[in-house]
Amino acid sequence: MDTEMADTSALSSHYGQVQVHFTTNSPDIELPEGKRQLLVPTNVRRYGLSQILNSESMLDTPAPIPFDFLINGTFLRTTLEEYLTANGLSSETTLSLQYVRSLIPPLFEASFEHDDWVSCVDVLSSSSLAGTWGANVNVPVVLGQERILSGSYDGLLRLWNKSGQAIATSSSSSAGGHTASIKSAKFISPTQIASSSLDRTIRIWKYSEADDHFSGELKPVLELYGHLGGIDSIDVHGPSNRILSASTDGSIGLWTTAKNSAPAADEALISGPNAKRRKLTTSTNTPQRGPLSLISSHTAPVSAAIFNPLDSTVAYSASQDHTVRTMAPAEFGTFEVRELARKMKETAWLERLKETTGRGRRNQSVRDGTCRVWDLRSSRTGTKDEGNGVVGEAVYVIERESQKGKKRPVGGEGIKVYGVAWDKEVGIVSASEDKMVQINRGRGVTRPNDP
Amino acid sequence: NIDPASLLPKLPKPEELKPFPTVCSTLFRGHEGRVRSLAIDPSGNCLASGGDDGTVRVWELLTGKQLWSAKIGDDEAVNVVRWRPGRDAVILSAAAGEDIYLIVPSVPDVNPKMEAASKELLDTGFGYATNATQALTANGQKKEPVAKWTRPSSRLQDEGVLIKITVRTTVKVISWHRRGDFFSTVSPTAQRSAVAIHTLSKHLTQIPFRRLPGIPQTVQFHPSRPLFFVATQRTIRSYDLQKQELVKIIQPGARWISSFDIHPGGDNLIVGSYDRRLLWHDLDLSTRPYKTMRFHSKAIRAVKYHKGGFPLFADASDDGSLQIFHGKVVSDMMENATIVPVKVLKGHKVKSALGVMDIDWHPREPWCVSAGADGTCRLWM
Numbered sequence: 001m002d003t004e005m006a007d008t009s010a011l012s013s014h015y016g017q018v019q020v021h022f023t024t025n026s027p028d029i030e031l032p033e034g035k036r037q038l039l040v041p042t043n044v045r046r047y048g049l050s051q052i053l054n055s056e057s058m059l060d061t062p063a064p065i066p067f068d069f070l071i072n073g074t075f076l077r078t079t080l081e082e083y084l085t086a087n088g089l090s091s092e093t094t095l096s097l098q099y100v101r102s103l104i105p106p107l108f109e110a111s112f113e114h115d116d117w118v119s120c121v122d123v124l125s126s127s128s129l130a131g132t133w134g135a136n137v138n139v140p141v142v143l144g145q146e147r148i149l150s151g152s153y154d155g156l157l158r159l160w161n162k163s164g165q166a167i168a169t170s171s172s173s174s175a176g177g178h179t180a181s182i183k184s185a186k187f188i189s190p191t192q193i194a195s196s197s198l199d200r201t202i203r204i205w206k207y208s209e210a211d212d213h214f215s216g217e218l219k220p221v222l223e224l225y226g227h228l229g230g231i232d233s234i235d236v237h238g239p240s241n242r243i244l245s246a247s248t249d250g251s252i253g254l255w256t257t258a259k260n261s262a263p264a265a266d267e268a269l270i271s272g273p274n275a276k277r278r279k280l281t282t283s284t285n286t287p288q289r290g291p292l293s294l295i296s297s298h299t300a301p302v303s304a305a306i307f308n309p310l311d312s313t314v315a316y317s318a319s320q321d322h323t324v325r326t327m328a329p330a331e332f333g334t335f336e337v338r339e340l341a342r343k344m345k346e347t348a349w350l351e352r353l354k355e356t357t358g359r360g361r362r363n364q365s366v367r368d369g370t371c372r373v374w375d376l377r378s379s380r381t382g383t384k385d386e387g388n389g390v391v392g393e394a395v396y397v398i399e400r401e402s403q404k405g406k407k408r409p410v411g412g413e414g415i416k417v418y419g420v421a422w423d424k425e426v427g428i429v430s431a432s433e434d435k436m437v438q439i440n441r442g443r444g445v446t447r448p449n450d451p
Numbered sequence: 452n453i454d455p456a457s458l459l460p461k462l463p464k465p466e467e468l469k470p471f472p473t474v475c476s477t478l479f480r481g482h483e484g485r486v487r488s489l490a491i492d493p494s495g496n497c498l499a500s501g502g503d504d505g506t507v508r509v510w511e512l513l514t515g516k517q518l519w520s521a522k523i524g525d526d527e528a529v530n531v532v533r534w535r536p537g538r539d540a541v542i543l544s545a546a547a548g549e550d551i552y553l554i555v556p557s558v559p560d561v562n563p564k565m566e567a568a569s570k571e572l573l574d575t576g577f578g579y580a581t582n583a584t585q586a587l588t589a590n591g592q593k594k595e596p597v598a599k600w601t602r603p604s605s606r607l608q609d610e611g612v613l614i615k616i617t618v619r620t621t622v623k624v625i626s627w628h629r630r631g632d633f634f635s636t637v638s639p640t641a642q643r644s645a646v647a648i649h650t651l652s653k654h655l656t657q658i659p660f661r662r663l664p665g666i667p668q669t670v671q672f673h674p675s676r677p678l679f680f681v682a683t684q685r686t687i688r689s690y691d692l693q694k695q696e697l698v699k700i701i702q703p704g705a706r707w708i709s710s711f712d713i714h715p716g717g718d719n720l721i722v723g724s725y726d727r728r729l730l731w732h733d734l735d736l737s738t739r740p741y742k743t744m745r746f747h748s749k750a751i752r753a754v755k756y757h758k759g760g761f762p763l764f765a766d767a768s769d770d771g772s773l774q775i776f777h778g779k780v781v782s783d784m785m786e787n788a789t790i791v792p793v794k795v796l797k798g799h800k801v802k803s804a805l806g807v808m809d810i811d812w813h814p815r816e817p818w819c820v821s822a823g824a825d826g827t828c829r830l831w832m
């Protein structure tokens with residue numbers, strides 16, 4: 001057989017060898033046809049294989065590239081020998097090894113303190129969606145002037161720079177702000193923000209900064225009424241001025257940020273019998289509007305609703321009724337319903353439906369107070385117990401810095417992570433019950449669609 | 452003599468009976484002193500709790516964040532909190548001392564429309580109370596009413612606590628009829644008026660039984676038929692509410708019944724007792740228990756069936772644990788339920804010999820909540 005033998009003789013003295021076939025999906029690091037097949041010692045692990053690939057006779061990389069290896073959708077975490085034994089394979093087998101650039105664990109960078117639990121975060125940078133949508137209004141995001149938006153259970157939105165200086169805070173409930181905890185907030189553009197709350201409203205804010213960029217103002221410009229329960233999640237699409245919302249009332253809302261094309265708000269939802277007290281103290285006259293559409297396709301609270309990041313005419317919603325639904329929000333017809341199994345893992349999954357693309361990585365916040373980075377390339381078919389479907393393994397688990405060195409508390413008490421944003425410039429930004437926004441950053445841990 | 456256990460089919464393994472709650476996923480902290488009672492609202496979004504600190508609190512179920520609270524007991528513990536069934540209104544009932552309160556808490560589910568509907572349900576009865584003719588005693592004096600329906604202080608009204616019903620002695624139990632117009636309360640020390648039935652739409656309180664063979668512990672309306680169950684220390688009696696007659700006397704064989712619950716199908720019943728027994732009764736079969744279980748080392752304080760489609764039930768004990776059981780009721784009259792203990796949930800600390808005081812199930816999910824003497828509530832998933 002025509003195989004090349006790398007210089008691994010030192011490793012192989014009393015171990016067997018196994019035939020491997022290297023593949024990759026990255027054309028820039030592809031091996032020439034004749035070098036893909038290789039006989040390697042069975043006692044090598046990821047590191048050894050990575051060294052072999054980087055060697056002069058193989059890829060001959062100018063600087064070593066750390067690689068990870070996927071066999072049948074699972075990352076190799078043992079020696080090849082152990083893998084063969086665990087999977088009942090003989091060393092006569094040819095193992096197909098897909099190599100990918102290793103992810104470096106994201107390191108802790110900073111924490112921003114809040115007065116109460118932090119429910120959500122978003123990032124504005126030149127590469128974030130809202131940053132690119134800002135091109136319309138000719139306000140590009142300058143490198144180094146990235147902004148972090150956080151929403152808190154104290155009902156306030158805060159804008160931070162990367163060094164953790166609070167640049168702006170939204171107005172209190174008596175001055176046009178939310179009257180209960182904020183659950184979700186997103187940049188629509190560098191100058192526009194949307195937020196949703198347990199107070200059943202979505203609010204649109206105009207954001208402006210002083211010339212020195214150390215102070216700014218968040219001015220309420222629109223209040224949106226229609227949901228009958230708290231609004232756990234919103235997503236925005238800047239170019240079309242559309243907002244999508246998910247509520248505990250079991251419905252999904254589609255809204256516009258354009259005051260003049262928004263329908264009138266249902267008066268009965270604004271001034272109920274108890275609103276008197278609030279009215280007396282409200283000094284602002286923010287316009288109030290209703291939804292373009294409300295759809296009640298779920299039979300339980302809706303935990304998340306998102307636009308397809310590649311096609312905003314398609315949206316997805318996830319609900320406590322254990323279904324994920326696909327919608328075309330233009331007509332709001334439901335054309336696909338996929339049932340997910342009743343499973344705790346799935347439940348956590350449904351709480352935070354994050355944008356995914358066909359390839360690449362996904363970031364998830366979970367109830368146990370960690371933030372997990374998933375690699376969608378590493379996946380396997382779930383067992384019956386796991387509710388079938390596709391099951392993945394987290395590549396990295398980011399712990400809360402506030403909890404460093406301490407035992408993970410029962411029920412994730414005090415450290416549950418409620419929101420996460422992933423930005424090329426800023427890193428992995430997470431919001432938690434520990435009253436902190438935490439930033440982690442690592443080489444190689446970038447979003448999949450980044451170059 | 453055949454051991455009945457030998458006739459039972461082989462029990463399936465717990466892993467085959469998933470889903471059931473296995474881990475604590477949220478803690479609810481804020482109460483000072485014991486949490487005595489808790490209940491998940493019909494929407495499944497909120498948890499209500501009440502305890503020794505005299506407060507009623509409402510929490511966001513999934514996060515454990517407190518959304519609302521009111522102090523209704525000055526020196527009295529809140530002994531019980533129960534939501535009115537139904538999704539047409541959001542009404543929470545709670546009792547502290549001899550006062551029962553009806554509350555519309557300001558939580559996200561109570562939007563202005565729901566608030567108006569809820570308040571209307573609470574207020575329609577005000578006319579009846581003043582118009583009702585009062586019974587006269589033998590010597591022609593006006594008889595003291597068994598209960599007074601009034602407005603609480605304006606401080607409480609501002610917080611959404613809208614009706615106060617005062618009875619004669621401390622209320623320990625509130626139990627709603629499924630339609631949401633009647634609820635029953637138990638004041639064990641009130642002797643002849645220990646069991647009361649209240650009609651919300653008329654602000655009317657009636658005493659259905661003048662003579663009960665023992666001290667009433669707890670009561671329940673049947674989930675579908677016009678039957679009413681009253682547990683005394685030793686027995687549970689079912690009464691036909693329409694015919695006003697005794698239907699059945701159930702004899703669990705426990706020395707002191709603490710709690711019972713009726714299976715949503717209506718033909719089975721679980722009973723918990725202070726003498727550590729958990730009993731399953733098949734009402735078609737016998738007035739004696741079909742199965743007696745003793746798994747706890749201390750008193751059982753609460754038992755509850757899942758009412759949202761899962762064949763699960765749970766008990767709560769002063770040993771600090773909850774036990775989860777799988778209990779599938781089959782429609783075949785001749786076949787008995789298969790009962791499998793599937794999980795012991797530990798975490799509550801035992802304080803002054805008291806452990807878990809109350810439990811409830813989520814209306815849809817296989818999740819349960821527990822109230823502890825350690826001052827916490829816990830959500831188990």
Ligand SMILES: [Mg+2]
Pocket residue numbers: 718733735781782783784785786787788
């Ligand atoms: Mg039967």
